[in-house]
Amino acid sequence: xxxxxxxxxxxxxxxxxxxxxxxxxxxxxxxxxxxxxxxxxxxxxxxxxxxxxxxxxxxxxxxxxxxxxxxxxxxxxxxxxxxxxxxxxxxxxxxxxxxxxxxxxxxxxxxxxxxxxxxxxxxxxxxxxxxxxxxxxxxxxxxxxxxxxxxxxxxxxxxxxxxxxxxxxxxxxxxxxxxxxxxxxxxxx
Numbered sequence: 001x002x003x004x005x006x007x008x009x010x011x012x013x014x015x016x017x018x019x020x021x022x023x024x025x026x027x028x029x030x031x032x033x034x035x036x037x038x039x040x041x042x043x044x045x046x047x048x049x050x051x052x053x054x055x056x057x058x059x060x061x062x063x064x065x066x067x068x069x070x071x072x073x074x075x076x077x078x079x080x081x082x083x084x085x086x087x088x089x090x091x092x093x094x095x096x097x098x099x100x101x102x103x104x105x106x107x108x109x110x111x112x113x114x115x116x117x118x119x120x121x122x123x124x125x126x127x128x129x130x131x132x133x134x135x136x137x138x139x140x141x142x143x144x145x146x147x148x149x150x151x152x153x154x155x156x157x158x159x160x161x162x163x164x165x166x167x168x169x170x171x172x173x174x175x176x177x178x179x180x181x182x183x184x185x186x187x188x189x
Contacts, residue, residue, distance in 0.1 A: 088126045095119040135172035135183050141165045147172060149182040156188030164188055 099115050106112060135147060143150065143165055151169055156162045165185045172183030 085130055088130065089123075092119060092123045092126060095122060131176040132180075133174050135174065137165060137168045137172070137183055137185065139164075139166055139168075143185065143187050147179060147183065148185045150187050151184045153187050153189045161188035 096119055099112070099119055102115065103112055137148075140161060141164060143163060148165070149172075154166060156164075156166065164187065166188045167186040168183060169186065170181075170184040172179065173181045
């Protein structure tokens with residue numbers, strides 16, 4: 001064969017090899033792209049997971065801080081809840097001390113009784129301002145277990161008083177319409 005023929009044969013072989021190499025190159029590129037896509041998708045998923053874990057940890061920390069702060073505020077509130085009532089009662093306490101001192105030195109019983117009556121009204125006024133109200137009960141009222149505590153039961157003096165309040169032993173009180181002390185009563189049987 002001549003040199004021309006040899007060169008032609010070589011060129012033909014190269015031309016035939018090129019499409020095969022091009023196909024192989026395309027397949028390699030597709031595999032590389034698929035691997036890159038899978039890797040990118042895995043990386044994105046890992047990043048999202050890390051972000052969600054971070055959000056979760058932060059949320060839990062915020063909740064724990066909120067819980068601690070609320071518990072601390074509740075304890076402080078319980079410690080100082082009665083402070084305003086005590087401040088209001090201080091003048092009444094001062095008046096009671098003055099009344100006690102005057103009882104030692106004075107012999108006028110009427111003046112002492114008037115002074116104690118004034119102190120009592122002042123105390124009553126302060127407690128009513130804070131929402132304390134006595135339950136108004138009398139003999140013959142219906143017994144209500146939600147408001148009254150039956151201390152004992154006695155034979156009813158009359159038919160009308162059967163199952164009703166015969167006597168009030170101790171007043172009941174409500175604070176802002178909530179019973180804080182049940183009235184102790186005797187009911188008729």
